[in-house]
Amino acid sequence: MSLFTPRSRQQSDVAEGGVDTNKDAAREADDEAAGETTGETTENTVEDAVEEVTAKSGWFGWRTRWPRTARGVTIGTTVLAALLVFGALLMPNRLDRMNVQAFLRLPVEAILLAGLLLALPRRSRRVTAVVSGVLIGLFTIVKFLDMGFRQTLARPFDLVFDWILLDDATDFVRESFGRTGQILAVVGAIALAVAVLTACTLAVVRLTNVLVRHRPVALRGTLVLGTVWILCFTLGVQFGGVPFATKGNTQFVANRVQQVRDGLFDAKEFEKLAAVDAFAKTPPDQLLTGLRGKDVLFTFIESYGRVAIDDPAMAPEIDATLQAGDSRLKAAGFSSRSGWLRSPVTGAGSWLAHSTFLSGLWVKNQQRYRSLTTGDRATLTGYFQKTGDWRTVGIVPGVRKSWPEGKYFGLDHIYDSEHLGYNGPYFSWTPVPDQFSLEAFERLEHGKENRDPIMAEIILASSHNPWSPIAHMIDWDQLGDGSVFEQIKKEGTDPKEVWKSSKRVRTEYRKAVQYSLDSLTEWVERYGDDNTVLVFLGDHQPVPTVTGGDTNKDVPITIVARDPKVLDRISDWGWTEGLKPAGNAPVWNMDKFRDRFMTAYAK
Numbered sequence: 290m291s292l293f294t295p296r297s298r299q300q301s302d303v304a305e306g307g308v309d310t311n312k313d314a315a316r317e318a319d320d321e322a323a324g325e326t327t328g329e330t331t332e333n334t335v336e337d338a339v340e341e342v343t344a345k346s347g348w349f350g351w352r353t354r355w356p357r358t359a360r361g362v363t364i365g366t367t368v369l370a371a372l373l374v375f376g377a378l379l380m381p382n383r384l385d386r387m388n389v390q391a392f393l394r395l396p397v398e399a400i401l402l403a404g405l406l407l408a409l410p411r412r413s414r415r416v417t418a419v420v421s422g423v424l425i426g427l428f429t430i431v432k433f434l435d436m437g438f439r440q441t442l443a444r445p446f447d448l449v450f451d452w453i454l455l456d457d458a459t460d461f462v463r464e465s466f467g468r469t470g471q472i473l474a475v476v477g478a479i480a481l482a483v484a485v486l487t488a489c490t491l492a493v494v495r496l497t498n499v500l501v502r503h504r505p506v507a508l509r510g511t512l513v514l515g516t517v518w519i520l521c522f523t524l525g526v527q528f529g530g531v532p533f534a535t536k537g538n539t540q541f542v543a544n545r546v547q548q549v550r551d552g553l554f555d556a557k558e559f560e561k562l563a564a565v566d567a568f569a570k571t572p573p574d575q576l577l578t579g580l581r582g583k584d585v586l587f588t589f590i591e592s593y594g595r596v597a598i599d600d601p602a603m604a605p606e607i608d609a610t611l612q613a614g615d616s617r618l619k620a621a622g623f624s625s626r627s628g629w630l631r632s633p634v635t636g637a638g639s640w641l642a643h644s645t646f647l648s649g650l651w652v653k654n655q656q657r658y659r660s661l662t663t664g665d666r667a668t669l670t671g672y673f674q675k676t677g678d679w680r681t682v683g684i685v686p687g688v689r690k691s692w693p694e695g696k697y698f699g700l701d702h703i704y705d706s707e708h709l710g711y712n713g714p715y716f717s718w719t720p721v722p723d724q725f726s727l728e729a730f731e732r733l734e735h736g737k738e739n740r741d742p743i744m745a746e747i748i749l750a751s752s753h754n755p756w757s758p759i760a761h762m763i764d765w766d767q768l769g770d771g772s773v774f775e776q777i778k779k780e781g782t783d784p785k786e787v788w789k790s791s792k793r794v795r796t797e798y799r800k801a802v803q804y805s806l807d808s809l810t811e812w813v814e815r816y817g818d819d820n821t822v823l824v825f826l827g828d829h830q831p832v833p834t835v836t837g838g839d840t841n842k843d844v845p846i847t848i849v850a851r852d853p854k855v856l857d858r859i860s861d862w863g864w865t866e867g868l869k870p871a872g873n874a875p876v877w878n879m880d881k882f883r884d885r886f887m888t889a890y891a892k
Contacts, residue, residue, distance in 0.1 A: 367499055370492035375399060377425050377489055378538055382435035382445060385838060390529035395518050397536045403511045406497050407504060418497040422490030428538060429485050431545070441754075441832050442636040443840050448545055449552030450654040454638075461718060461754075466784070552656065559657050562650055563666045568887055573676045579858055579890035581678055581742075583850075584735065585822045587670070588747040589643060590805045591687075592754065592798070593827030595629065595843040596836045598869060603799040610803045611868045614810030618849060618868075621814045623821075626856055627847040627870035628863070630879040635830040635842045637754070639687075642828040642844075642879060644668075647698060647746075649883035662694040669883045671699030673744040680740070684709070684730050684747040686721035700746065704733060713771030714778045716751065721771070722760035723751040723808040728768050731816050742820070752805045754832060756797040757784040762807050765815060791834050798835045810868075813849060823849040824886075845870050846882070858889045 378396040381387055402421055406414050434446035463471035500507040520526075522534035568576065597607050618625065632642045633653040644661055645652045647668040652658050667675065674681045681701045685692070688705040695703045706720035709729040716722060721729075726749060734743055751760055758781020760774055767773055787793045813823055827844030830836055847868050850856055862885075865871040877885070 367495060370495045373488060373492045374425065374496060377429045377485075379535070380429065380432055381537075382432040382541070383439050384436050390531040393528055394531065394533055394535045394537075395514065395521065396538060397518055397522075397534065398538045400511060400515050400518055402493075403500060403507065404515070407500055407507055407511065414497060414501070415494075418494045419490055422493035423486060425493065426486035426489035428541065429489060430482050432541075433481075433485075439833065440636075442634065442638065443830075443833050443836070443838075444635075447548065447552065447654065449549055450656050453655050552654075555654070556656060556660060559650070559660055563648075563661065563664055566649075566667065567884055568672065569667065571891075575891065576672050576676050577887065577890050580822060580855075583820045583822045583852070583855070584743045584745075585673065585679070586743075586745045586747055586824065587647075588749060588809060588823060588825040589639070589646075589828045590749050590802070590809070590825060591639060591752045591828060592831040593752060593802055593805065593844060594632075594635070594830030594836070595841055595845065596830055596839065597799065597802050597827075598845060599872070600795075600837075602795060606799055606803065607806075608869065610806050614806055615868045617810055617814045621817065622851045623813065623817065623849050624851070624853065624856055624866075625847050625849040625868050626859060626862070626864040626866060627845060627868055628865065628874045629843045629870055629876040630826060630846050630882060631876055632827075632829040632842045632844050632879050635836075635840065636832045637829070639748075639828045643746075643748070644698075645879045646826070646828075646882055647671075649880050651878065651880045662697045668698050669886065670744060670746055671697075672887065674699035674701065679742050679744040680734075681744045682730075682734050682746075684726055684745060686711075686719075686726045687748055687750040687753070689720060698746065704729065709733070711771040713774035716758055716760055716774075716778060716781070717755050717784050718753050719750045719760075721750070722774055723749040723805050724760065724762060724765070724811075725768055725771050725774070726750075727808055727812040728765060731812070735816060749805045749808065751808070752798070752801040755784040755788060756794065756801040757782040757787040759797060759801050759804055761804060762811070765811075795835050798831055806868075817849075817851065819851050821849075821851060822855055823847075825849070843876055844879075862889075 375396065376392065378398055379392045379394055381391050406418060406421075409417055431446060431448070434451075438444060438446045438451070459471055459475055462474045466474075518534045522532075522536075526533045597603055598611075615625065630646070633645050633651055634641050641652045641654070641658055644650075644658055647670055648661055648666055649669070650657070650661060650666065652661055670681055673679045681699055683695060683698070683700040683703040685695075685703060686706045686709060688695075688703075689707070692703065692705065709721055709726060710732070711721045711725055711729070713722070713725070726747070730745065730747060734740075734745065758778050760777055760781075763773065763777075782793075782797060787797050809823075809825055813821065817823070824846070826846035829844060830839075830842055833839075847870075848856065848859065848864075849868075863875045865874045
């Protein structure tokens, strides 16, 4: 007897979304019951029949009136659901791997999930389908977060430590693109997350119903695909250099579980490291004796990374700026030495780099930062304060709100963006241009008569992302209260236009770093004296848009002084003479600087 009689063909058409009758619904219910695991109740079978009737008739019975359209919608929706699920499973978590080959693979997770859903009884199957859809949606959202973090921090999203950074990200959007931009970004992100979760869940549920409705075919197909996957995985079959048989999501989950586990144990490890301090028991009168009477300025230049010096597209202009600055300083009697430090972060996270540099500990995440700033580990700036021979101050124009951690760093007084006397405009994220910040330091602290020696932590923010618009150097006597920058900002570039081109972003980044370097070297030339000791460095490399995806974390560091005895104490460091470190100059991890510096100036 033929398997495809006219009647069976008609019934098959109905099963695909054709004309519905009570008999057809009963037949579908019987078929469903026959395919289910033994022991399912008649009540469940009736429920299935009712649901089949409802699904096939559609709202207002449109499926009955337009069967061909209904069939097309049914098939189309099923295909879209399959594409969505497979796309979510195959989507990489980094943009540089987003290509056609990435989606021409066979994910083992889809095969295993199909086999599980076919084996489970009805109620368990439904719960599993919903949970699986939600999990696939969550994986997809984490992949999107990974993409964003790799574009800014050159690393994936950390499920333990990075949630606080999302709040910082919204602040950055507001300060760079306005309140409207922030609201649109937040609403868009929330809407996207909800849409992904909902779509993935509905897609898995729909595919589950299709699998069960065609159980014999689905079982054979799952078995065939499973066999194909095993063979391709064993033989290492590849297309375009990408393995065809993939278990990427399994590895993705395993990596995240390990990441969470490491994060939970990291706190105890960090506490042990923080308890070890070579200078904790050193008497105050024996600390930093080689710098007594000097004004010591630790200055961070935002995003001043190795790429600015090494990249052929930027090197000529940056080199010219450093040479010009070096010439000015030499003419004023100053000498300098330069090397490299390796930052714990790249792209962003300046406070982690600052605390690493000052504490002598590798502060690689927010948990370590919080543990550090709530503990009693002394920082480099704190040791200056401990001697009682320096007034310690902070010039932090990037701080706009309460900063309780400031006291931890041993600063007697902190000047944030509201206390520098600046009445000019913001330059995107940057509240105060670097030249004005340095002039304010001169006016508020360094230029005072009959004062104690100063140790200052100065953070220059003009080279902060998005590098548009940028201030430019003007006559120091024309700075006033900063109002002069209104016209300079109007003449600057629009960040929304700049960020349409990676080439323009790189150009504006280079100009911003040049402005910061010019501000600093001109300040030393103008106000520095025999007691000035300047240590300036980058906090981290810029975002991958500028570095081209390079994961190198090196930043330049330079010490400038007029007194030759200051540089004589670091003569064994192997650093390069001048403001530009040689390519083969020593590279230290940033957390090593504190102890080496204190040792050099304690002799």
